[in-house]
Amino acid sequence: MAAVNRAVRRPWTKSGPVVVWTPELAMATRMASIxxxxxxxxxxxxxxxxxxxxxxxxxxxxxxxxxxxxxxxxLVGARIWYHPRWYGRLVPDPDVEGDRLEEHLDHTDGDRQPAIATN
Known part of the structure; x- marks a missing residue:
């Protein structure tokens, strides 16, 4: 719950009480001017x-x-980040940081074949 409240309050406290200048608002201003x-x-x-x-x-x-x-x-609090298991099976996990790839390579390190065959 604290993380959600922090995510909601941070833009208001860091940028001043009158206008919250976020990237979304900056882009909206550019689009509106066009x-x-x-x-x-x-x-x-x-x-x-x-x-x-x-x-x-x-x-x-x-x-x-x-x-x-x-x-x-x-209002929703920490429940906003909840996803049921069935949803997790339908939506792919892209592994952006590559942690699972590194684990896989560490476990199969001895089984690796050279990419180019040498004579």
């Missing part, structure tokens, strides 16, 4: 699309990612 540029086009259809994209991106960044997601994480 979509606002579409509003300068004289075509009303493009203006509507640019306006709706701008509002959608800002609502997603400000309401969903900075308000709702941390609130749900705080």
């Amino acid at each position: 979509f606002v540029a579409v509003l300068l086009d004289p075509d009303p259809t493009l203006k509507a699309i640019g306006f709706s994209f701008t509002v959608g991106v800002l609502v997603d960044a400000l309401v969903v990612r900075l308000t709702l997601v941390p609130a749900v994480m705080a």
Whole structure:
């Protein structure tokens, strides 16, 4: 539970009380500024699309990612990281750090054949 609370509180305490500047908010600002540029086009259809994209991106960044997601994480607590066993069997574990590969190579170190045959 402490890790979840720390994950929720850290952006608020580290960046100040007024604006939480996260990578998501930075990207949303960039995207919104591009979509606002579409509003300068004289075509009303493009203006509507640019306006709706701008509002959608800002609502997603400000309401969903900075308000709702941390609130749900705080309410659910440590259970947010729980996955049932059946889910673990369906979703692959990529072993990004390569720990299982190193274990496998350590156990089969004596059985390894040279990659290139030498005469």
